[in-house]
Amino acid sequence: MAGRGVGCLSEAMGALRLSAAKVGHTQIYRHQSSEADINSRKQPSTVAKTLTRSMATEASETSITKTASDKSALIQSWNPVSTVPLTIHNFPSFEPTSLEKWSVDHLYLPLRRDILHLAVVFEGDNTRSGTASSKTRWDVHGSHRKIRPQKGTGRARLGSKQNPLLRGGGKTFGPHPRDFGTNLNRKVYDKAWRTALSYRYRRGELIVCEDGMELTMPKGFEKAHKRDLRWGLREAYQARYMKSVLDTLGLGKADGRTLFITGDRREQLYSAMEQVPWEGRALDLEDVDVKDLLETGKVVMERSVLKEMIERHQSDLVANVVVGGLKGSGIPTGQKVF
Amino acid sequence: MPRIPRVRGLQSLQIASASSKPLPRLPFAASRTLSTTAPVCDLRSKLWKGPAPGPEDPYTQRPEPEEPLSNLPEEAISIPRHPISVAKWRLSLPPKRTEATTEKELAANDPTYTPALTLEELEEIPALDKWWDQPENWGKESEFRGFGKAEKEVERTIIEVQTRRAVVEVLSLQQENKLAEQLVKKWPEGSREALEQALAVEIVGEDGKFSLKGDVSSVVSHLTQHAGSLGEESSPRITLEEAAGIQEKWDPKWKEIALNDETKFAIRKRIYQLTGNMIPDSKLGAARNVRDVLTTLFKQRKPSNLAEELLAKPEVTELPNVRVHSRKVGPIDKEIEIGRWKVIEEELKKRGLPVTGTDNLSGNKEREWMTGKA
Numbered sequence: 158m159a160g161r162g163v164g165c166l167s168e169a170m171g172a173l174r175l176s177a178a179k180v181g182h183t184q185i186y187r188h189q190s191s192e193a194d195i196n197s198r199k200q201p202s203t204v205a206k207t208l209t210r211s212m213a214t215e216a217s218e219t220s221i222t223k224t225a226s227d228k229s230a231l232i233q234s235w236n237p238v239s240t241v242p243l244t245i246h247n248f249p250s251f252e253p254t255s256l257e258k259w260s261v262d263h264l265y266l267p268l269r270r271d272i273l274h275l276a277v278v279f280e281g282d283n284t285r286s287g288t289a290s291s292k293t294r295w296d297v298h299g300s301h302r303k304i305r306p307q308k309g310t311g312r313a314r315l316g317s318k319q320n321p322l323l324r325g326g327g328k329t330f331g332p333h334p335r336d337f338g339t340n341l342n343r344k345v346y347d348k349a350w351r352t353a354l355s356y357r358y359r360r361g362e363l364i365v366c367e368d369g370m371e372l373t374m375p376k377g378f379e380k381a382h383k384r385d386l387r388w389g390l391r392e393a394y395q396a397r398y399m400k401s402v403l404d405t406l407g408l409g410k411a412d413g414r415t416l417f418i419t420g421d422r423r424e425q426l427y428s429a430m431e432q433v434p435w436e437g438r439a440l441d442l443e444d445v446d447v448k449d450l451l452e453t454g455k456v457v458m459e460r461s462v463l464k465e466m467i468e469r470h471q472s473d474l475v476a477n478v479v480v481g482g483l484k485g486s487g488i489p490t491g492q493k494v495f
Numbered sequence: 496m497p498r499i500p501r502v503r504g505l506q507s508l509q510i511a512s513a514s515s516k517p518l519p520r521l522p523f524a525a526s527r528t529l530s531t532t533a534p535v536c537d538l539r540s541k542l543w544k545g546p547a548p549g550p551e552d553p554y555t556q557r558p559e560p561e562e563p564l565s566n567l568p569e570e571a572i573s574i575p576r577h578p579i580s581v582a583k584w585r586l587s588l589p590p591k592r593t594e595a596t597t598e599k600e601l602a603a604n605d606p607t608y609t610p611a612l613t614l615e616e617l618e619e620i621p622a623l624d625k626w627w628d629q630p631e632n633w634g635k636e637s638e639f640r641g642f643g644k645a646e647k648e649v650e651r652t653i654i655e656v657q658t659r660r661a662v663v664e665v666l667s668l669q670q671e672n673k674l675a676e677q678l679v680k681k682w683p684e685g686s687r688e689a690l691e692q693a694l695a696v697e698i699v700g701e702d703g704k705f706s707l708k709g710d711v712s713s714v715v716s717h718l719t720q721h722a723g724s725l726g727e728e729s730s731p732r733i734t735l736e737e738a739a740g741i742q743e744k745w746d747p748k749w750k751e752i753a754l755n756d757e758t759k760f761a762i763r764k765r766i767y768q769l770t771g772n773m774i775p776d777s778k779l780g781a782a783r784n785v786r787d788v789l790t791t792l793f794k795q796r797k798p799s800n801l802a803e804e805l806l807a808k809p810e811v812t813e814l815p816n817v818r819v820h821s822r823k824v825g826p827i828d829k830e831i832e833i834g835r836w837k838v839i840e841e842e843l844k845k846r847g848l849p850v851t852g853t854d855n856l857s858g859n860k861e862r863e864w865m866t867g868k869a
Contacts, residue, residue: 227790228778235781242756242780244763251773252642253764254679256756265777361775377586377636385588389624394586394637397627402639407647407773494756495678 241265241358243491245460248366249373249402256494257460262474263467263490264363266348266355273356276349276447279341291331294319344473346447351470353450354463364457370419372426374398396432409436413454418445418462442466464490584636589626642681644771652738654770654792659745660693661765662785664718665758667696667711673719678761682718684768687731689717694741698749705752750786762788827851 240258247254259265294317301317308314321329357363378386378394386394403409415437417426422441430439437453442462450456458466467490475487601608611617627633648654664682668674685693696709733741754762759779766788767773774782778791798804802821805811812819820828830836843850 228793231787231790232778232781237780242759242776244760244776247642249639250642251767252681253760253767256760359777361773361777375586375637375639376584380584381586381588390589390626393624393627397633398637398639401637402641405639405641405645406643495675495760 237261237265240492242494243358243365246364246366248370248457249406251364251366251406254367257491258494259491260488262488263351263471264355264358266352268356268359269348269352272345272349272352273447273451275341276346276353277451279339279346280446280448282337282339285337287335287337289332290334291328293329293331294321294327297325297327347470347472349447350450350466353447354466357450357456362455364455365460365463366457368420368459368461370417370426370457370459371423372399372402372429374425374429392432395429399429399433400436403433403436408455408457414438414452415455415457416440416445416449416453418442418456418458420459420462420465460491586636587632587634589623643767643773644769647772648770649794649796650735650738651793652735652742653733654766654772655789656694656733656738656741657769658762658766658785658789658792659742659749660690661762661769662749662752663693663696663698663707664714664765665761666698666705666707666752667693667714668718668761669758670707670711671715673715674757674761677718678757682765682768683720685717685731689714690731690733692717698746698752701748705749750784750789752785754782754784754788759788766792 238261240260241264243257243259243264244253245255245257246252297319299318301319304315304318305312315323318326320326354363374395375398378398400409403415404411408415414435417430417437417439419426419439419441423439427439430437440449442465445466468487471487476485478485596604598610621629627637648657665674668677683689692710693714696707696711696714698705699708700706759782762785763774763779770792772792774788774791779788782788782791798807800821802819805819811817827836830839840850848854
């Protein structure tokens with residue numbers, strides 16, 4: 158996790174630097190165009206360079222090996238304006254079958270850790286059951302008779318035996334059922350969803366598969382009679398097979414576990430994943446939230462699930478204005494290239 | 496109906512019958528010695544129409560153990576119940592539960608039988624939930640095979656050669672106007688010959704204009720002919736030296752070939768199939784030419800420990816007053832360095848003291864008192 162944290166940070170720093178450079182560039186350009194100076198062509202880059210901040214924690218250019226810097230430079234040089242490509246795979250073979258274009262507003266949002274944090278906290282708050290309940294002195298069962306005379310015993314004055322100071326008495330400021338739920342603006346939460354998906358996409362950890370994602374078991378297992386796979390043989394087989402699938406595809410525990418998201422329960426996939434919870438989990442769309450998207454090493458989902466997720470979470474992109482009895486449908490989700 | 500999964504299964508059945516040398520179970524009467532007044536041979540000849548099976552006198556003589564020892568009918572053992580096509584995918588299941596022969600019966604049947612007296616002498620049979628962990632029960636029928644190569648290729652040279660092959664194949668399909676239809680299909684991994692043919696094709700051109708020189712049609716036919724029968728052959732392996740030799744001949748300009756969405760998709764797919772390296776969409780989107788694709792493919796191996804990482808840095812290793820050790824430097828290492836450890840070791844041995852550790856004695860109690868542990 159620490160590695161990922163550092164990765165996030167450096168990515169965010171990279172984005173900051175890039176945007177700072179851009180701002181510098183545009184500002185100066187505007188300034189000079191107003192001056193209408195002919196020699197302004199060369200100037201922007203040099204001035205923009207002076208504007209970039211040098212971080213104290215930043216590694217010097219020489220220490221980064223050539224390939225790494227090449228790779229990050231390549232990715233940073235790419236600023237898609239309208240769409241990003243998304244490959245659809247077959248499951249479980251992971252054979253690429255088609256290509257789609259998705260809007261940058263859906264799958265290429267910049268990383269906003271603050272928004273993600275708000276969303277995860279919001280979800281956590283609303284998941285708390287808040288059922289802890291303790292008894293006050295007025296709730297504790299028993300008589301409220303005075304347990305000893307007020308005076309003359311030489312001991313402390315005491316009223317009823319429900320006194321919080323006594324054993325078996327009530328709890329003074331104990332927990333009582335309450336709602337821990339907090340609120341988050343719909344548009345912020347929706348943006349967090351798409352930010353989480355974008356983060357996964359950018360890191361290459363989002364794998365989208367064709368609809369009807371289901372684990373195909375070996376023929377021998379499918380054909381075997383129910384009574385031949387009793388006494389835990391079925392479960393042991395599923396566990397071993399699922400592990401081999403995950404290891405082959407680079408989705409297992411060694412690669413940080415995997416979350417499979419489908420439209421509904423898929424018997425083979427779900428029951429196999431239930432045997433190996435340490436290798437990952439399988440959830441249907443209704444059970445997934447932002448935290449789940451961020452937890453595991455990789456996220457594998459159906460195309461229709463991604464589409465549904467985006468459609469449910471784009472309130473900040475769709476104007477809530479009705480024109481001619483029709484509401485705007487927003488940016489189309491996924492256009493097929495081939 | 497008795498089920499006979501495999502001959503293997505039968506072997507384990509014998510194991511399950513809890514005897515190192517399994518014996519056929521005899522009828523109860525057979526283990527008794529009966530004194531009969533009537534001659535046994537006459538009685539037997541009357542009972543059986545033909546020659547009577549078994550030994551001459553079954554009441555006093557022991558039958559010789561028959562060879563395929565199993566309580567299954569003979570024809571079931573000799574003839575495989577399933578044709579080869581079924582045996583290909585059939586799982587090897589555990590045999591049916593049988594009752595173990597009692598000690599008395601065993602002793603009666605086998606004069607050499609001696610019961611186990613210690614735990615080690617007993618045969619160990621793993622539990623059923625470990626059934627699939629035994630290598631003989633988990634065969635090819637249960638193996639998963641994905642689209643990509645199972646073992647990821649990490650060697651740069653080999654990755655580059657396979658990328659070259661993918662590029663040549665994609666460009667040849669494009670040249671023959673077959674790329675669009677082949678894009679969504681699974682291409683055969685190809686034989687050694689197909690690989691060599693693809694690598695033999697030259698890429699010539701300059702300033703973004705490239706064309707293929709060589710036997711393009713055969714490369715295309717290799718990709719399209721087997722499209723029906725898939726997944727049978729495995730891709731040929733190239734050694735590192737071979738790859739380096741092939742790579743030398745190329746004009747480095749081939750890496751400048753510009754790629755569009757279609758070719759990028761096809762190359763990514765082919766590279767994943769041949770090397771097991773999947774390029775993420777976001778990185779492939781950033782790639783404009785083959786050089787960029789290669790940049791995204793090359794991964795740096797992470798140093799396994801801090802020492803390895805530091806040793807790779809010349810600015811650390813070149814410092815005169817800094818030395819990098821592979822592990823923590825302990826008191827013994829310090830003694831070894833100044834050459835005193837040999838002497839210490841000798842002296843300790845002479846006095847019969849442990850060289851390292853405390854040799855069954857409790858450690859330094861006073862230190863525990865001082866640090867507040869005890």
